[in-house]
Amino acid sequence: MNRSAVAHIPTSQYAFARSEDTFTVRLRAAKGDLDSCTLFYGDRACPESPVRFTSERMQKRYSDELFDFYEVTISPCPSRICYYFELEKEEEHIWYYADAFHQDMPDLVMDDGFVVEGRSEYYQYPYILRSEIVKAPEWFLNAVVYNIFPDSFADGKRRLTCGQKEQQAPHGTISRSRLGGTIKGIMENLDYIQELGFTCLYLNPVFQAGEYHKYDIVDYFHVDPCMGTDEDFLALTEAVHERGMHIIIDGVFNHSSWYFPPFDDVVKNGEKSPYTDWFYELSFPVKRPEEGETPGYACFAYEPKMPKLNTANPEVQEYFAKVGRYWIETFHVDGWRLDVANEVDKNFWRTFCSAVRQADPDAVLIGEVWENAQDWLKGDMFDSVMNYDFRKHCRDFFALEKTAADEFLWAMTDMQLRYPFQVTAAQLNLLDSHDVARFLGLCKDDYDRWQTAFLYLCMAPGVPSIFYGDEKKLTGIRESEYRQAMPWKQNHTDSETFVKEVLRIRKDWISPEDGWRTIHAGHKDRLLVFERFGAHTIRIIIHTGEAPADTDPFLQGGQILLLKGALSHMLTQNGFIILLMR
Structure with a gap:
């Protein structure tokens, strides 16, 4: 037996509660090594001694290049669990617990028959607490997401006039639009989106900002005037909900515009400003640099127009918690996608999550974390993250053809095992977004390859999301290309029909619990x-x-x-x- 390959991590993706009476256990072993793996479990607080254990044969559920992964789900299960493993290979028969291999169980029987029991030596799950069971809202687990970049989508029914404009906004700032998409344009095309089979909208930022992308936010409490009014947005959310659909908006709290009133106050009043601790690495006097100058403050990705917020500051946390509640209570949005989430203080996210949950316990929180996101997915911050690793593996297999089929599925297997089952089921899987090249562009405009990737996206565990226009064969590698105008006038009935059919099959035959x-x-x-x-x-x-x-x-x-x-x-x-x- 290859003992060096055996692994189990308690209270992790290897041992987790799926509900108050359902518990899943996993164990890793070398590929093809074990003949059998059995779990023994019992109530760690039972009054009997020794503990009465129940055995369950574990199934080899997953394999990658090097390992097999055994899994069993216990239902019903004790609230307090202790457990150990029995591993067998040919004539070798051992017990595994306390991260070690044993020839004997920890119970010691004395000569007088008195049992000295080492129940604390078993693996433990101390108590299944309702508050610690991680699960995304049911509606989101069943969602199919259509991601809209508002400036690029529509300003009327099946129409985008592509009108670049500038408009005076409150606070004396200028709001810009590149292609002229509006909130009303989105509302007038909800029938199109729903008929394709999508059940949830995810909108890139709609708040008042300077540039067309709206990631440099000036006012977190109002819609950008180039896109419409607050009343337009309320009408949109009501129309979405009347159709039984949901809507998620983009929260940009890592940074702001350099015209955000607190930053503007720092520029005007220097060290006397009450907002000096709202921002990072300020050098006084703070000024907005000319092009080519190095800013005297920390920024998002060295972009001087986007000063970085000090999200560890309790005042900043409370301000944005208020923003989170406001859009749920006033406009009834169903959740937030949270920009640059991995650069934000984790206590900020806990405060934000608590505020949002109080406003709507069924709201979803999705972080933009491109890498392994275990630290953010423990129930106190996010329900989900944008699954860019999923995209990476699809890119390498379907688009670039760099990897073989076995290598692709090994990578996807590792992703299935990265988190507890119900967390994996909530990952926002994607092929492209406003930040990366269109997947069809990576396929060198080979639509057949895009189809196979889209099929995998919709059949794999997780919540599928596509970027507006993918169903109309939008392509492009550069930013100006992959954020191009929605081609409403082009006829792509073949691809739209394909998308509808795949989403229909998913809806009819696949469940998040599968x-x-x-x-x-x-x-x-x-x-x-x-x-x-x-x-x-x-x-x-x-x-x-x-x-x-x-x-x-x-x-x-x-x-x-x-x-x-x-x-x-x-x-x-x-x-x-x-x-x-x-």
Whole structure:
């Protein structure tokens, strides 16, 4: 037995409560090494001695290049749990607990028959507290998200006139628009979005700001005048909710505009300003630098127009907690996507989360964290993050064709195991956004490759999100290209129909609680076969290799729901099949 590969981490993604009476345990072992793995669990506070244990055979649920991952879910389970593992390989039989291997259990029986029990030596989950069970709002787990960059989307029904403009705003500032999209334009196209199958809007910033992207916010309590009015936005949220849909807005709290009133006060009053501790690394006198000058304050990404906020300051935390509550209570938004979340003080997010939860316990909080986000996903800050690692793996396999099918699914397996199950189910999966190249552009405008990636996006665990216009084959590598105007006048019925059909299958046959498993991942044939299983079992076959792939072994006992590129039992390049398994 390869003991060096065995791992278990208590109170982590390896041992977590899914509800008050449901508990999941995972153990890692070397790939192909163990013959069996059994979990023994009991009530750690039971009055009997020794503890009465129940055994459950663990299933090998996941594998990557190096490891197998065994998993079992106990339901119902004790509120206080102690547990250990029995590992077997051929003639070798050992117990694993306290991060060590043992030939004997920790119970010691004395000569007089008195039991001295070492129950504290077992693995422990002290108590399943309701307040510590991490789970995103149910509506979000079932959502399909349509991400709109407001300036680029619409100013009327199936229309964007692409009118660049400047408008005088409160506080004596100028608001700019590049393409002229408006709040009313979004509202007039809700039917289009809903008919495609999307259930939730995520809007990039709509607050009063200077530049067209609206990430340099001047006023956090009003809509930007180039986009419309506060009344327009309230009408939009009401129209969204009348359709049974939801709406999420973008919160930019890491930095502000250099015309944000507190920063403006620092510029005007210097060290006498009551806001000097609202910002980072101020050098007095503070001034707005000319182009090419180094600013005398910290900024977002060295952009002088966006001074960085000191989010550790309790006054700053309370101010933005008020912002968080205001947009929920006044405009009834359903949640926040939170910009540059990994650069913001974690107590800021705890304060913000508490304020939002008080306003609406069912609001969702999504952080922009591009890397592993375990620190932010423990229930006291965010429900979800934008899953850029998901995009990275899809980019390397579907678009750039840098990785093989087995390498791709190994990477995705690691992502499934990065967090507890219900946290993985809430990740906002994406192929592109306002910050990265269009996925179709990365595919060198090969729409067939985009289709296979979109299919995977919608069939994989997590909440799928697409950027406006992807369904109309928008492409582009540079910022001005991937934020281009929505091509309302172009006819892309084929791709829109494809999006509708995939989203319909997801809605009809896949649930957030469904499991995920690999059936086949070829190294040379670039054939992926995986399943989502729960109330129904859906098998997805995707082939991206040049030579046709034989799919006959994977078709037995299935009803075809969607098919492209099948020649008899062979699947052509960028072909796919979705099967409902009987």
